[in-house]
Amino acid sequence: MTAGSTEMSGIESSEKDEMAGKTLYDKLWDAHVVRTDEEGTSLIYIDRHLVHEVTSPQAFEGLRLADRRPWRTDTVLATPDHNVPTTDRSRGIEDPIARTQVETLDANVAEFGITYFPMGDVRQGIVHVIGPEEGATLPGMTVVCGDSHTSTHGAFGALAHGIGTSEVEHVLATGCLVQKKSRNMLVSVDGKVGPGVTAKDIVLAIIGEIGTAGGTGYAIEFGGEAIRDLSVEGRMTVCNMAIEAGARAGMVAVDEKTIDYVKGRPYSPQGEQWEQAVAAWQDLKSDDDAEFDRVVRIDAAQIAPQVTWGTSPEMVVGVDARVPDPAGESDEVKAGGMRRALEYMGLEANRPITDIAVDKVFIGSCTNSRIEDLREAAAIVKGRKKADSVRLALVVPGSGLVKQQAEEEGLDRIFLDAGFEWREPGCSMCLAMNADRLESGERCASTSNRNFEGRQGQGSRTHLVSPAMAAAAAIAGHFVDIRDFG
Ligand SMILES: CC(C)[C@H](C(=O)O)[C@@H](O)C(=O)O
Ligand code: SF4
Numbered sequence: 001m002t003a004g005s006t007e008m009s010g011i012e013s014s015e016k017d018e019m020a021g022k023t024l025y026d027k028l029w030d031a032h033v034v035r036t037d038e039e040g041t042s043l044i045y046i047d048r049h050l051v052h053e054v055t056s057p058q059a060f061e062g063l064r065l066a067d068r069r070p071w072r073t074d075t076v077l078a079t080p081d082h083n084v085p086t087t088d089r090s091r092g093i094e095d096p097i098a099r100t101q102v103e104t105l106d107a108n109v110a111e112f113g114i115t116y117f118p119m120g121d122v123r124q125g126i127v128h129v130i131g132p133e134e135g136a137t138l139p140g141m142t143v144v145c146g147d148s149h150t151s152t153h154g155a156f157g158a159l160a161h162g163i164g165t166s167e168v169e170h171v172l173a174t175g176c177l178v179q180k181k182s183r184n185m186l187v188s189v190d191g192k193v194g195p196g197v198t199a200k201d202i203v204l205a206i207i208g209e210i211g212t213a214g215g216t217g218y219a220i221e222f223g224g225e226a227i228r229d230l231s232v233e234g235r236m237t238v239c240n241m242a243i244e245a246g247a248r249a250g251m252v253a254v255d256e257k258t259i260d261y262v263k264g265r266p267y268s269p270q271g272e273q274w275e276q277a278v279a280a281w282q283d284l285k286s287d288d289d290a291e292f293d294r295v296v297r298i299d300a301a302q303i304a305p306q307v308t309w310g311t312s313p314e315m316v317v318g319v320d321a322r323v324p325d326p327a328g329e330s331d332e333v334k335a336g337g338m339r340r341a342l343e344y345m346g347l348e349a350n351r352p353i354t355d356i357a358v359d360k361v362f363i364g365s366c367t368n369s370r371i372e373d374l375r376e377a378a379a380i381v382k383g384r385k386k387a388d389s390v391r392l393a394l395v396v397p398g399s400g401l402v403k404q405q406a407e408e409e410g411l412d413r414i415f416l417d418a419g420f421e422w423r424e425p426g427c428s429m430c431l432a433m434n435a436d437r438l439e440s441g442e443r444c445a446s447t448s449n450r451n452f453e454g455r456q457g458q459g460s461r462t463h464l465v466s467p468a469m470a471a472a473a474a475i476a477g478h479f480v481d482i483r484d485f486g
Contacts, residue, residue: 021287023184024253025219028159028284032142034176043176047141048153050127051078051114051168053105054433055146059169060108070112071175077136078109079117081126083434086396086423089119098434112172125399125425128152128366132236133401135265139254139281144171149366149449151242154251155235156258157284159219161249182248183217183293186286188224191300196483198376199234200368200447200466202226203241204306208316210296215247218294221286222252226300232261233372240367241449244313253285305482307353308451308464310341315451317353319469319481325349344453345461346441354479356463359442361386361393361474362456363467364423365430368447369398371405373467377447378411380471380485386419387477393420394436396428420474432457445473 022030029044036042056078063069070076083098093099102119109116117123123130128149131137143153143160146168153160163177171177187206206222207214220242227235235252242250252258259278262268269277304318315338317324323342326349329335342349347356363369363377374397386393395415397403403425406412412422429436430448432455438444440459447470448455451462465473472480 020291021289023286023290023292024157024221024251024284025159025182025184025249026290028140028142028251029181031140032159040180042179042181044142044179046144046171046175046177047075048131048136048143049076049171050131050136050143050145050147050150051076051105051109052082052127052145052147053080053101054082055165056108056168057101057104058165059146059172060112062166062169063112063172066173068173070114070172073113073115075175076114076172077117077131077134078105078114079124079127079130080105080119081124081425082427082431084119084124084424084426085434086426086428086436089424093119095435122400122404125397125402126366126369126427128236128240129370129398129402132156132261133265133399135262135268138262138268138277139258139284144177148243149240151247151250152236152240152366154239154242154249155232156262157251157254157281159249159251162243182219185215185218185220185247185294185296186292187220187222187296187298189222189226189298189300190224191226192229193226193300193303194483196305196468197300197303198305198466198468199230199237201303201306202230202300203238204308204313204316204464205303206296206298207241207245207313208306209298210245212244212312212314213246214296215242215245218247219249219251220245220247221292222250223286224297224300227252228255231372232257233370236370237367237373241313244449254281305466305469307469307479308462309345309347309353310338311344311451311453312341313449313451313464315341316464319353319479321353323347323349323351323353346443354481357389357443357478358445358463358473359391360438360444361390361470362396362429362444362446362448363394363470364396364398364428365446365448366398366427367449368467369396369402369425371402373447374402374406374411375409377467377471378414380468380482381418381420381475382414384418384475386474389477390474393418393474394423394429395420396423396436397425399425418475429456431455432460445470445479
């Protein structure tokens with residue numbers, strides 16, 4: 001796509017488009033468009049549909065009422081995650097609403113013949129962790145789920161985004177989704193990050209730079225040396241939060257790391273099909289002459305470990321900074337928002353971030369609950385103890401398989417010996433929907449992705465950080481610069 005192509009008409013335009021380079025997003029889009037109407041609304045084919053208990057009940061009910069069956073069932077994968085208990089599960093789910101939600105999903109998948117990882121199955125976990133883990137998320141796919149953080153799967157060079165409940169029903173029934181194409185944006189993180197700076201810090205810094213509306217109307221491709229240097233799991237963390245930058249989707253080009261990651265997983269192609277797939281995936285990158293509607297460049301070397309101080313992911317600074325002062329903000333509307341956020345967060349302007357004490361620590365969520373995240377946190381915790389002032393340090397693996405892997409590596413012992421809690425997989429304290437939540441006024445260092453008012457419990461205060469930074473805060477009792485935390 002070229003910047004001027006939309007102004008051209010008829011044959012000239014299509015000739016031009018063929019000549020011009022395509023972005024990764026253009027390629028994924030073009031490969032899935034079934035039809036586009038005169039107003040530019042398209043029907044796109046969906047390769048993978050992930051389903052969880054919160055946004056699916058009405059969709060299944062809709063199918064039932066219309067006497068429809070899913071278009072395909074082999075493309076759909078379901079698991080309960082938001083409302084499952086993370087403590088001892090032998091007594092089932094005690095909360096009646098949560099129990100109904102999970103039992104409804106149990107019944108729906110059985111009725112409609114959908115592959116299911118129920119509670120108790122080692123493969124159960126957060127949808128955005130288990131899709132890639134199973135190889136159900138593959139390069140070149142379109143992936144949807146009734147969940148905003150579906151952007152995570154874009155890390156594989158896939159077009160992945162959240163959909164609403166009525167769309168869940170539509171995709172189940174037809175295998176297609178009505179969409180308008182977004183504009184192309186490139187966020188290039190150039191050069192190398194310094195020590196202690198992780199994927200989470202990169203994405204928080206990006207959101208700090210472009211704002212939570214910076215990606216509105218765009219599909220963002222993350223590129224540049226610092227993104228290429230990330231592991232596939234790190235890229236998932238970055239794409240996970242593309243939605244917090246307002247974007248429709250986030251994605252990263254396919255490379256050898258992507259291919260190595262998906263190889264040999266249960267849903268991955270095998271044998272000859274594998275060779276064919278790998279050959280096809282080589283093209284899943286933007287062409288050298290592709291043009292983006294917007295390009296943002298960020299110098300990786302300038303990124304410090306990040307901590308959010310406010311009630312939006314864009315309210316973020318380096319851990320070596322001070323709490324921003326609204327008095328220094330010339331935009332009155334912005335200054336007002338800052339004052340309100342500081343008041344809610346119970347913070348004084350100009351205080352060093354490292355002075356902020358935390359009550360609880362949460363290491364988990366679809367942003368940071370994969371094995372590398374747990375290793376990163378465990379490396380900090382090893383041989384140390386949780387500060388007495390920290391009431392709870394919770395470690396919640398993203399899936400049963402992540403939990404199993406971590407236990408094989410002895411990570412659970414490291415956390416338990418330090419006074420942390422080691423839980424069963426699920427969304428847990430990421431959102432105040434299940435039993436894991438903060439009390440009013442409590443302050444949490446959290447590896448999740450949202451920090452708005454009450455997100456982790458009514459009146460709760462959330463600071464978004466990386467797993468290493470959360471672990472260090474649990475040990476010290478307040479935020480510390482991980483770079484000084486030998
Ligand atoms: C419950 C679900 C619809 C929601 C989402 O879509 O994001 C949740 O996962 C969240 O993170 O707030
Ligand atoms: S872990 Fe949090 S952000 Fe991710 S799907 Fe669950 S509730 Fe949503």
